[in-house]
Amino acid sequence: MTALEPVPRRLLRDRAYDALLEAIVSGELSPGQKLSDAQLAEQLGLSRAPVRQALARLADERLVVSKPQSYTRVAPVVEQEIRDALAVVRALHALAVREAVPRLTEAHLTRMRDANDAFVRALDAEDASAAIAADDALHAVPIEVCGNRALAETIGRYTPLLRRLERRRFSGAAARASAARHDALIAACAAGATDEAVELSGEIWGGLELTG
Template sequence: MKNQPIPRLSLSEEVYQRLQQQIITLTLAPGQKLNDQELAEAFGVSRTPVREALKKLEEEGLVVAKRGSRTNVTRLDATQARQTFPIVATLHALAARLALPLLKAADIEQLRDIHQAFQEAIMQDDAEAALRLDDAFHGLFLTRSQNGQLSETLNRLTPLIRRLEYAQFSRHGHDSMADHEAILAACEKRDAEALVRTTEQNWNGLGRHLVAALEEEETSCDQS
């Protein structure tokens, strides 16, 4: 059978991915105004793919369009984060449960290698590398779970909380190391209940810390 050519990303998809990454990593700050003409010039494209990308980002809750064609990066929202983290925790725990019977020794070894690199990134205060490795760690369970709906849902929800992790990395970047160790231990013992429990603990514990820090900042801003 003749292979079909692999399509290149459309311009709007490429612009979308770049803007999403800049929003998640806080390169584009919460509340920052986005001008489609300026973005088009920066990316070397017309305004149409930029507008299409901004529309998709608006549907994801990462930007908000206001009257008069003003578009701003969505501000960090403690309420949204408080609602999102338990869902993310539950879905990652389900992925881990589904994946465990399918994990091979090589998978567990790969998880340990990722965790080692994750620890090194944490110690070097490299937020971007640490969070990329955290994605890889939990992403292996998603891949082995063989459940596309789980991956699709988490891909939609994760950007909403990932910005908060970047914003608070210096205060809470070390929180996940012990949880990852517990997750690895549960995998090695093939203990499904412990794996589910520690995975939920990892995400819910992080959520509580990050939401509390954001609420503290919001209170401070309201009083100033």
């Protein structure tokens, strides 16, 4: 099974985006690979319009590069761009945690615990895509609770650029450290220990740092 299979004809632009993002993150579409909207549309079982819209969004997120009337390619991994994005995302997640901790309810904490349980199950199954989804679900709770729309939109804007880092980390043994840090973060949130929770959030996102 590959990411580039026909998708249901609903929310076509978003479905095309999700499929193409997964293919880029997994390496099925490799850096520098030329992209044809017609070919991708055929693979996905879609018309060219939603595929073009998805490619435009990926270009805005710097995962695709294009030159009008010339080419569209998967973007190379540019380390400085990723470091810049990571610095922004890390800082904003810490801010979300700081604002959210005093407002978290037991229901919110349960969602975070359930997400980390799903994260561990995904690691056990060696399913990096499911691990990323579970990680997203956990960190979405403080973002939602803090209620800062600009923060949420900025995190959403820059997170896709980090997906290849997340997949690499969640495919290796180091991912177990993320699960342990998640547990510690949830415990700090439950205790109302805001400063500790903020520090742990920084450690979690700091674990994605580029090496080499």
